[in-house]
Amino acid sequence: MNVKSTPTSLQAGSPKVSWLLCTHQENELLHRAIRSCLNQTLDDFELLLIVNGIHADKLALSLQGVYGRDMRVRVIDTPIYLLNFSLSLGLHLARAPLVARMDADDVSAPDRLERQFDFMERHPSVAVLGSAYELMDADGHVHGKVSPPETDREIRSHMHYQNPMCHPSVMLRRQVIVEMGGYLGGKNAEDYDLWLRLALDSNWQFANMSEVLLSYNASPKGEARRSRTAYSNAAGAQLRNFLVTRDLRWLLGSALSAGKSVMRATRA
Structure with a gap:
């Protein structure tokens, strides 16, 4: 495993938020996702790019060549091709107390970090915060909007039967998730498994914001889920x-x- 980032960025004070984005391939959708992470109204963040798979070292070098001059970007590569491992690795390396998840083919709204950070500051008992999101295809065409349940009570009620949190829309309290053991669940259900473990602890709450803060690329992911x-x-x-x-x-x-x-x- 290699951690590629400038010494200056690592020695600086901790950012407010750490983006956590995992990928095993480079394409235009990935660059679109990264651009949406970098172009935020709240600019005190780091972007962790966890690159996995047998060709991770080559992909990491390529991404470092594109984004290496941005002091906010850290590229980490691992040959272990398993999303659970990459996510927990990112949680371990994140320097901020809040971690914003992101997928490699989605798009975050420019004010997503600012809105979610402000919400988490005002609601210290919320450990997982998601948002409403719009459904788009690979070409960026929007095909609908999803408004998940917003309150902790509503979310916990839905959670018995389905996943009411859109994973790439969430912001997490890093320490809480680390103490829960990070991501342990099986393929395509790693987030739901984590929410269900957290749901056993009544000290922490879930919430979803009503604002649309993510464009979710449903075309390749719907069948997997x-x-x-x-x-x-x-x-x-x-x-x-x-x-x-x-x-x-x-x-x-x-x-x-x-x-x-x-x-x-x-x-x-």
């Missing part, structure tokens, strides 16, 4: 919460997710 593997991993996380809490809603949610996994397997 509705795959047999994703539903199987979600069912396992829900069953774990039932065994811990004995709340029958978790058991019902697990049964529904398992059923969806079986249906996916039948169609395959």
